[in-house]
Amino acid sequence: MRLNESIVISAPPKLIWGYLAEPSNYLHFMSGVTRWEVEGEQRSGLGARYRMLIRVGSAEVGGLIEIVEWNEERDMAWSSVLGVDQRGRWRLRQLPDGRTRVELRFAYGVAGSGIPGWIAELFAAPQLGGHLRRSLQQLKRQVEHEQLRAEAAARQRERAGV
Amino acid sequence: MADEQTVSERAKQNGGGANGALHGRLGSLGDVGRVGGGLARAGGEFVRSGRRFGGALAQAGQQATADAASRAAREVSERLTADLDDRDPDHLREQLPLLWLIASFWFRGEVRDLGNIPEEGPVLMVGNHSGGNMTPDTFIFTLAFSTYFGVERAFHQLAHNLVMASPFARLLRSGGTVAASPENARTALESGAALLVYPGGDWEVHRPTRDRNKVDFAGRKGFIRLALDADVPIVPVVAIGGQETALFISRGAWLAQLLGADRLLRLKVLPISLAVPWGLNIGDFFGHIPLPAKITVEVLEPIDVREQFGDDPDLNEVYDYVTRVMQETLDTLAAERRFPVIG
Numbered sequence: 167m168r169l170n171e172s173i174v175i176s177a178p179p180k181l182i183w184g185y186l187a188e189p190s191n192y193l194h195f196m197s198g199v200t201r202w203e204v205e206g207e208q209r210s211g212l213g214a215r216y217r218m219l220i221r222v223g224s225a226e227v228g229g230l231i232e233i234v235e236w237n238e239e240r241d242m243a244w245s246s247v248l249g250v251d252q253r254g255r256w257r258l259r260q261l262p263d264g265r266t267r268v269e270l271r272f273a274y275g276v277a278g279s280g281i282p283g284w285i286a287e288l289f290a291a292p293q294l295g296g297h298l299r300r301s302l303q304q305l306k307r308q309v310e311h312e313q314l315r316a317e318a319a320a321r322q323r324e325r326a327g328v
Numbered sequence: 329m330a331d332e333q334t335v336s337e338r339a340k341q342n343g344g345g346a347n348g349a350l351h352g353r354l355g356s357l358g359d360v361g362r363v364g365g366g367l368a369r370a371g372g373e374f375v376r377s378g379r380r381f382g383g384a385l386a387q388a389g390q391q392a393t394a395d396a397a398s399r400a401a402r403e404v405s406e407r408l409t410a411d412l413d414d415r416d417p418d419h420l421r422e423q424l425p426l427l428w429l430i431a432s433f434w435f436r437g438e439v440r441d442l443g444n445i446p447e448e449g450p451v452l453m454v455g456n457h458s459g460g461n462m463t464p465d466t467f468i469f470t471l472a473f474s475t476y477f478g479v480e481r482a483f484h485q486l487a488h489n490l491v492m493a494s495p496f497a498r499l500l501r502s503g504g505t506v507a508a509s510p511e512n513a514r515t516a517l518e519s520g521a522a523l524l525v526y527p528g529g530d531w532e533v534h535r536p537t538r539d540r541n542k543v544d545f546a547g548r549k550g551f552i553r554l555a556l557d558a559d560v561p562i563v564p565v566v567a568i569g570g571q572e573t574a575l576f577i578s579r580g581a582w583l584a585q586l587l588g589a590d591r592l593l594r595l596k597v598l599p600i601s602l603a604v605p606w607g608l609n610i611g612d613f614f615g616h617i618p619l620p621a622k623i624t625v626e627v628l629e630p631i632d633v634r635e636q637f638g639d640d641p642d643l644n645e646v647y648d649y650v651t652r653v654m655q656e657t658l659d660t661l662a663a664e665r666r667f668p669v670i671g
Contacts, residue, residue: 223432224439224468225424225475248478278418279425286425289433 167287169295172269173302177313179239179258179266185309186242186256189216195308197300198293200226212236215247220297222290228252251275268305270298412519414501417479423503424479427471431623435464435569436671439472439625445563446630448481450517452555453563453627456543456654457526457533458570460599461491461612465567468623469524470503482521486513488530489594490613510550517558524565527551533570534579534599534612540571541662543655549643552633552650556641561630564654568625568661572669573618574603580610622671624661628653 175182185191187210192202201219208214212233219228229249235241243255257269272294276283431437445451458465466485473483486508487500497505504521506512508529516523526532527545535544543566555562580598589595603609603616637646665671 219476223428224435224437225428225431225472226442227428227475229478248480249475276421276425278422280422282426282429283422286429289429 167275167291168271168273169291169298170269170271171295171298171302172267173306174261174265174267175306175309176265177309178264179260181313181316182258182266182268182305182309183239183242185305185312187211189214191308192218195301195304196220196297197304198222198297199301201228205230216244220294222293222297251277268302270302272298411501412482412484412506412516412521414506415482415484415504416502419502420474420504421479423499424471424474427467428475431464431468431471434620435468435618435623436620437464437468437472437623437625439469439627441627442472442476444627444629445473445477445522446561447477450520450558450560451522451563451630452517452551452558452560453522453524453565454551454650454654455524455526455565456567456658457528458535458540458567459573459618460534460576460601460603461615462573462618463533463570464573464618464621464623465570465625466524466526469565469567469625472625473522477522482516482519483524484516484521485524486526510554513554514558517554517560525551525554530595530597531579534576534597534601535571536578537571537574537576540576541568541658543651543658545647545651547647549647552641552643552646555633559634561632562650563630564628564650564657566626566628566654566657566661567623568658568665569621569623569671572621574601574609574616576601583610619669621669622665624664624671626657626661628657 189202189204189210192199196202198220199218200221201217203217205215205217210233212235214233216231217229218231219226227250229252230247231244231252231254232247233242234245235243235255239258241255241257243253246252252272252274254273255269255271257271259267259269261267274290274294275287279286445453455465455469457463470483470485473481477483482504484504484506487505489507491497491500492505492507506516508525513523513525527548527550528543529546529548531546532544535542551562576599578600579596580600581596583600584590584595584598587598589598598611599609601609601612601616603612604619605617606614609616631650633641633646637649
């Protein structure tokens, strides 16, 4: 099953990327996520691993994931190493007006689980879709708030400089 | 030619003269007599063969019965052996979507505070047991544990011999279930696995629905000795809702005693309940379709028995403590519920 949600954020890709690259932020903006911990020495970048869980129905599902694509300020993709099969992607594209379109793609399933697996994927989709939408909304709110704060701080510095 | 000669000779032997025709006729008669004698002999042989066949059949039947009994005994014995290798993480992983569907949409299961379970190493999880032979809280917890820690982490549950001898045993064993015995429990913990036990066993799981919010281990303290011997923490696991999946009327301890099931099958109870689809359900041997009661499970903080109660702890004191904290949690969970079954 593949889910796809997107949102436009009034901030440059650099700011959003900075927010997404920091693993400690995920518990703050990702809806339904109950765990997002760095596994190993590498904190971010290609090859970084995280142990993540997201609440869906009666269970917290997820497992160990690894960053498999890291294209600064554009694309970040991950794939599962252990746990439920999953593949996700953050896709950032700057719009002509300076804002950024953020897309979150998420594909999941359990190989070999047959018809029950297919039904479970179908039944989990609305809940997971809701998590993705809320996550993007929270990301937008937090990044835009960060942007406003940064602009306010810059204005203050300007005034102080004057 | 040889046949004609034989016929003639036999005709002579049967009183035939020198005349060829007479010989022939007598020969024919003799032949008829021979055939008749042959028939009689064949008949006798047939009867003897029948007897032999019947005897052989009876022997074969006895042998087959003995073989079947031996096979059944061997199979039951194998099922009751704690072969931890029977746990099959790949099979369990493939079953998770089905478990998830049932747990999420039938029981609306909720498992809280799994983070209280130590991240690694052996641990003894002690639960209150509910739901008759169907025990929905066990499989909801198994699902939650397996998705939270991953199917790669070894996790075993102890089950009654009767459950392990049932046709579902193969499925249960692939999920990590082993027959309940102190040896099996020790083996599992020594292997470094997480182990879930229900000290209340069949006594607690078949308690009447009116006692659904009571923790009743029937004074069984073996789990404390087990934790001390294996030097592992005890993590209490409290579940509510299982005893609302049918109307449990009585444990039927008197019935088990009356029928000798306590001596023959280690069954202290022969539960009487009203359950789907049977109506009146005695023994619950074939299970039942559980009502869609909401199941909530809460994992409590680990108890290090030696750290909390000293190097030589009083088992009664530890037992009272464990059952008290579990009862308090169950009371809190019960206070959250507004309606039976609905939750």
